Amino acid sequence: MTATATDSRPAATAARRAPGPLRTELRRGLGPWTGAAVAVTILVTMYAKAPEWQIRWQDAQNLLHPLAGMLCGPLAMAAGCLQGGRDRRVGAEDLWASVPRPPLPRLLVAAAPSALWPAAAVLLADAVVLLAVWPYASWGRPSAGPLLADAVAVGAMGLTGHVVGRVVRWRLTAPLLAVAGYFGLAYADFTSSASRWLLPNAQFSVSGYRQVWWYAPASAAWTAGLALTVLLAYGLRSSRVRLLALVPLTVAVCAAAVILRLPADPGPWRIDPAAVRPVCDDGAPRVCVVALDARLLPAVTEALEPVNERLRGLPGAPARWAVGAMEPEPGDVELLDVAQDVVRNRLEDPASYRNFAVSQLFAEECREGELAGPYAERTMDVNHAVVEWLAPAPPGYGPDVPGARAHLDRLRAKSPAEQRAYLVQYLAANSCRPDEVPVP
Structure with missing residues (x-):
């Protein structure tokens, strides 16, 4: 009795230590390599575009979303297809047929790496990217729903590829499946219909917008439901x-019926009032940015301060510089989204941004035929001269206007008091009436 009990202990210990079939499947085959390829694809692509997204949570997710669907999805499909055809390639189909385990559980265990590894790699890469955004983001937080929906979509495509690999016995199936998946997903970029929101790479990249809460769960249910349908239809093909x-x-x-009820544009996106509320300094004129860019306010204020020194206290000067998609107010100079000129919360070229801002200050919209007549060309030359005087453009930035040089030289030759008096006259004039524009 003692010898029997002693001999049984190593066997029991070995049984406890032996990995289960799911763990074994996850550790071998193409699964880990697929996960590594998906993660590297996302991280390398995002690293190359870091200046475009390392400023806002939303900008990062706007790039992660189509990247996961458009590149990682077809990659997961091809890898899943190769994984699905593994048993056929090694000649293990007859061996598996003799195992008493039911076909569906066996299929679920075998297909798990094709879905779980790509999905986990997407989430891991997303976490790395968002950690890189964290020191620079001004407002809000990342949206977990879209990130999880992306991971589910990539996993679902890997699962579908696995079933295709089991069904189709052709060596070129995997690469052709990846190509077909890529061009099929490209449909989202070439259509404006509501059907594009069914695809996992559909995009609508506008700052200050957020997704409706139900879109991410519906999208995940749509992609996962299709993949599970394919898997069960194959696994239960001989079952009652x-x-x-x-x-x-x-x-x-x-889920698809709910998604298709979305408007074609803007689809599931709605403007977020909290994201576009103005955050202003106490200068004159004031500099205001949207809450999304609150950390950029000191950099923008510093860039515009030389212009503000000359405009401060003048009649006709703007009330504020409105940077971004905020609600306009009377006396605003509306400037475009500043993010394209910023790298990690620093303006790359303050001089060129300042020149652009002053150009917008004097960019009046004239009706057709208004800016015409013998003084029209002179008015445009004077405009270029005033812009260059207030905010000199860096070399190679902006147009070279020979006719403006004489006006610019006369402006620079004036005394500070004369320059101030002329600027008051110029701000009061209507540039759409060329005969009213004062000449320096």
């Missing part, structure tokens, strides 16, 4: 319970 495949199919169809 094959009607179970209708359950995920019903979920997918209901």
Whole structure:
């Protein structure tokens, strides 16, 4: 009795230590390599575009979303296809057929790496990217729903590829499946219909917008439902319970019906009033940015301060510089989104931004035929001269206007009091009436 008990202990210990079938499948084959390829694809692409997104949570997610769907999805499909055809390639199909385990659980265990590794890699890469945004983001937080929906979509495409690899016995299936998936997903970039919101790479990149809360769960239900339908239809093909495949199919169809009710534009995106509320300094004229860019306010204020020194206290000067998509007020000079000129909360070229801002200050919209007549060309030359005087453009930035040089020289030759008096006259004039524009 003692010898029997002693001999059974190593066997029991070995049984406890032996990895289960799911763990074994996750550790071998193409799964880990697929996950690594997905993560590297996202991280390398995002690293190359770091100046475009390392400023806002939303900008980072606006790049992560189509990247996961457009590149990682087809990659996961091709890898899943190769993983699905593994048993056929190694000649293990007859061996598996002799195992007493039911076909569906065996299929679920074998297909798990094709779905779980790509999905986990997407989430890991997303976490790395968002950590890189964290020191520079001004407002808000990342949206977990879209990130999870992206991971589910990539995992679903890997699962679908696995089933295709089991069904289609052709060596070129995997690369052709990746190409077909890529060009099929490209449909979202070439259509404006509501059907594009069914695709996992559909994009609408506008600052200050947020997704409706239900879109990410519906999108995940749509992609996961289709993939599970394909998997169950294959796994239960010889079973009496094959009607179970209708359950995920019903979920997918209901999710698609909800998504298709979205307007074609802007789809699931709605403006977020809290994101575009103005955040202003106490200068004169005031400099205001949207809450999304609150950390950029000191850099923008510093860039515009030389112009503000000359405009401060003058009649006709703007009330504020409105930077971004905020609600306009009387006396605003509306400037475009500043993010394209910023790298990690620093203006790359303050002089060129200042020149652009002053150009917008004097960019009056004239009706057709107003800016005409014998003084029209002179008015445009004077405009260029005043802009260059207030905010000199860096070399190679802006147009070279020979006719403005004489006006610019006369402006620079005036005394500070004369320059101030002329600027008051110029601000009061209507540039759409060339005969009223004062000449320096």
